[in-house]
Amino acid sequence: MNGQKSPHIAVVGAGIVGVSCALHLQRLGASVTMIDRQQPGGIAAASYGNAGVLARCAVVPVATPGILLKAPAMLFASDGPLFMRWSYLPHLLSWLIPYIRSSSRKKVEYIVRNLIPLLFDSVDEHRALARGTDAERWLRACEYLYLYANRDAFERDAFGWGLRREHGFEWDTLQGESIREFDPALSKKYEFAVLLKDYGMIANPGNYVSDLAKGFAAAGGEVVRADIKRVDTRHDGVVLKADDRDIKADKVVIAAGAWSHKLAAKLGANVPLESERGYHLELLHANKQPSVPVMDAARKCVITPMQGSLRLGGVIEFGGLDAPASKGPLKLLLRAARAVLPGLEYETKRDWMGHRPATADSLPVIGPAPSSCQVYFAYGHQHVGLTAGPKTGRVVAQHMMGLQQNVDLDAYRCDRFS
Structure with a gap:
């Protein structure tokens, strides 16, 4: 910092995005305090409940051309992946309208171009982030398999796969018994598969984030349990208001996931944000597992x-x-597992529901607040937060510390819906 005193930066949020920001800022010389209502890696964080795949291919948003025609089948089919609490629909409309507008071909191509920098090299970014911490033990190299009923079903997804190929993703395809040769546990009902190589996974996302935070603390970082209600900007820094205390810092990062907009809106952000409620079901002592x-x-x-x-x-x-x-999503997850792995049995199960922060255009909010250069945002990663967290943390840290970096933040501006 050219002889200057290291800045004191507070990071609000201790999920994967917040921990990534805190670690990268610390490694660039900042004095960092990380603040959350719960312990890092805790059960309420979206990253805790993640499926664990570093899904660098997840650059195609859910809302693609024709979503209005597809949505009824997704909602009402017995195995449809979309669920709605209908009493919530009136509240959802202000988010849903711009969400549907973002499904045009031109807009989707724009979204893909701007998710690529955050996701494409995610495996390497995670390795770099975890290096030197106990979190390294949870990282695994792996392949990733998409299963389809048949080739026709795969070709109905041609738009998304075409965009992936255009941006440098490669894969092999498997058909018929070659799928079972790859993994004998998989059902014969699936006659077509896409095999993506050079991927990674986290064997326990909650423990992974917790170990990253322990590495941060061991290197001198401060971890504080507090519920931040407001951020006040002043000429000499920022003051974070909690119920029982004030926390002062030179700068602050808002990385509180689905709760971020409650703070960000008071600081000039106008990105429509909703909770994309995600579920997982954990089967203990299962008699079958896929190889990837x-x-x-x-x-x-x-x-x-x-x-x-x-x-x-x-x-x-x-x-x-x-x-x-809700019970419906958990039942669907179990049906899916038994369809993929015939004869699946287990001793006990645990279920989880959490809140993934979804913006109306499927792009995160990254960059400074319009009202103050002392405040930065890093939230809104919908279902790719675990994958994109380390790269987001690196980009935010480089910007806040005045370093040159090669990711243009224009697409992630907090005032882009103005």
Whole structure:
């Protein structure tokens, strides 16, 4: 910092994005305090419940051309991956309208171009982030398999796969018994598969984030339990207001996931944000596991062999931050697992529901607040937060510390809906 005193930066949020920001800022010389209502890696964080796949291919948003025609089938089919709490629909409309507008071909191509820099090199970014911490033990190199009923089903997804190929993704295809030769545990009902190589996974996302935070603390970082209600900017820094204390810093990063907009809106951000309620079901002592993480492409369910368990993750539900978990998504996850792995049995199960922060254009909010250069935002990663967290943290840290970097933040501006 050219002889200047290291800045004191507060990071609000201790999920994967917040921890990534805190670690990268610390490694660039800042004095960092990380603040959350719960311990890092805790059960309420979206990264805790992630399916664990570093899904660098997840650059195509859910809302693509024709979404209005596809949505009824996704909602009402017995195995549809989309769920809605209908009493919440009136509240959702202000977000849903710009969300649907973002499904045009031109807009989707724009979204893909701007998710690529955050996702494409995610495996390397995670390795760099975890290096030197106990979190390294949870990282695994792996392949990633998309299962389709047949080639026709795959070709109905041609738009998304075409965009991936255009941006440098490569894969092999498997048909018929070659799928079972790859993994004998997989059902014969699936006659076509896409095999993506050079991927990675996290064998326990909650423990991974917790170990990253322990590495941050061991290197001198401060971890504080507090519920930040407001951020006040002043000429000499910022003051974070909690119920029982004030926390002062030179700058602050808002990385509180689905709760970020409550702070960000007071600081000039106008990006429509909703909770994309995500579910997972963890099967303990299962008698079958796939050899690699598997996506049931029709049900949008991911089946991941984790350390000591089989995790079933995915589906989308809209119902806000306050409603309790629904039973339908959990039942769908179990049906998907039994379809993929015939004869699946297990001893016990654990379920989880959490809140993934979804913007109306499927792009995160990254960069400074319009009202103050002392405040930076890093939230809104919908279902790719675990994958994109380390790169987001690196980009935010470089910007805040005045370093040159090669990711243009224009697409992630917090005032882009103005």
